[in-house]
Amino acid sequence: MPLSPQARLRGGLFGLLIGDALGVPYEFHSAVSISTVSRIEMAPPPDFERTHDGVPPGTWSDDGAQTLALLDALARDRELDLEMFAGNLQDWFHRGAFTPDGKVFDVGLQTQRALQQLASGVAPAVAGPVDERDNGNGSLMRCLPVIMVTTSHEEIIRLACKQSLVTHGHARSQLCCALYCLTAVGILENMSAADAVRAAEDELLTRYAGTAEEAELKVALDGRFDAPQGSGYVVDSFWSAIHCLLSTRSYEDCVKRAITLGNDTDTTAAVAGGLAGIVYGEEALPARWLATLRGKEIVERLLAKL
Template sequence: MIFIFQFTRIPGTLIGSAIGDAMGAPFEGSENIAHIPNRMIGGGPFQARRGEYTDDTLQTIALAETLVTCRGFSTIDFLSRLVKMFRMHPEYFGRTSSTVLLKIIEGIPPEKATERSGRTNGAVMRGSPIGIFYRPDQVLLMSRIASETTHGHPVAVACSGVVNQMISILCRGGSRQEAFFTALESCEVDEVRRRIALLGGVPLIPSIDALDTTHAAITCFMECGTFKEMILRAISLGGDTDTTAAICGALGGAYHGLQGIPGEWIADLEGAQRLLMLEEEVWNAGQR
């Protein structure tokens, strides 16, 4: 398959993801969210500051820094960054990543430490730099390699690949429909392909399961017109709000660009300038 895109870059992927993360964090674990403020607020399970993002974005930054430093994905470099982060803030990590990182700390080789039974959403939430860096014809392979550092279940791997391929196409000027249908066509896991294809035709379940989260995030992206609408819808689902909104925000940022993201949300976000610069570094170091 040959991809031809226009290369117009107005960064929005990483900052879109971080905004979704920071907007959703105060509502994590909630149900029936009737009102979401138009500006960021603090609070939530980790008592986050207003505009502070969670481990979803911290792991995304670690992956982006690996790609820039190594000029491509390096398992050893990325895991070393995750281990350092885990030692400082173990409470940030989900059960799958925690299990893997504890094994690595104990000296188990990375290729034997990965969890192949758990299908949680950790690899999907952090994967957007892979989509920025790699072209659509390379992104599925690299998504699998990056995902399997911690999440080796075929569903988790496939979900990461679908989201990252959509981001890769969107970053390179592809349309929303082109990104969606190309990613579906390329997905080799029937369960993932069939569920995501239904979009809002079936209930959205904002759990920590990789497919539940991916289906919900992509549906909000595909069915909402503006970046603001898609983030508010993702959060309104409740459950794992920071992760669903972070994945949706990465897709929305890749599609709408910086100019499509509410300026007040960018102003509220801690470290916004750093994320903008980091995305440019990933893009400049990556494949065209």
């Protein structure tokens, strides 16, 4: 039976959160060190030196918290009030909002800089650093909720780019967010994952032909020719997630593959897991991981606002 849009969207959101939580203990480890792990689970084997020791299994990190911060802002204003969204991010960073237990344990350096800018009074639309080296994956990892409130591809592109501005202002970061959201909505519209990626590429190439953004878009698209590394660079992060999605045939295999790439494991698994959740639907999420995921009541409250 074809999956309903609700099953796909819930699968995408919970798939992102599960992927994030699953990747937390393995963050910053090399692919080689993770390849020796016989069992990738929410709680790694006892002999594995887990990252963020002391964080309970099933806890999402900054990826999940910022995703929920964006979801809340979009639920309250579908045009996305950037002041409101920036306030949500500040509430997360300073007070642990949108976390399972009020604790913040993982924050990207570029996001920290943007939050400092916001705290000093800089407007949210220009708070995100804009240098070429400021192309981390911090806005890509959270942008999935855009497709939960939009009714057209035009809106998707606009809001995907808009939400990025607060922490990642460079055009390359914005375009990767648009590429991700268009891919996600293509799957939601019952395209295969591979066709959805190609359609997203074609749509953005047509839209930005002859503009200043065209060169940055081509840089982003050229990333598909590089070997996946699971790094924090936004272009690699997107294509590493796509590699995991297209080279596997289940949600579980997809996010495990993301983690075996090493490096930014929680984000790669979150980005890949969001798409895989849309492909396979909520019922395909492993029951043991969903049961271990903390803070599910927070997610349900936010979903009820939509």
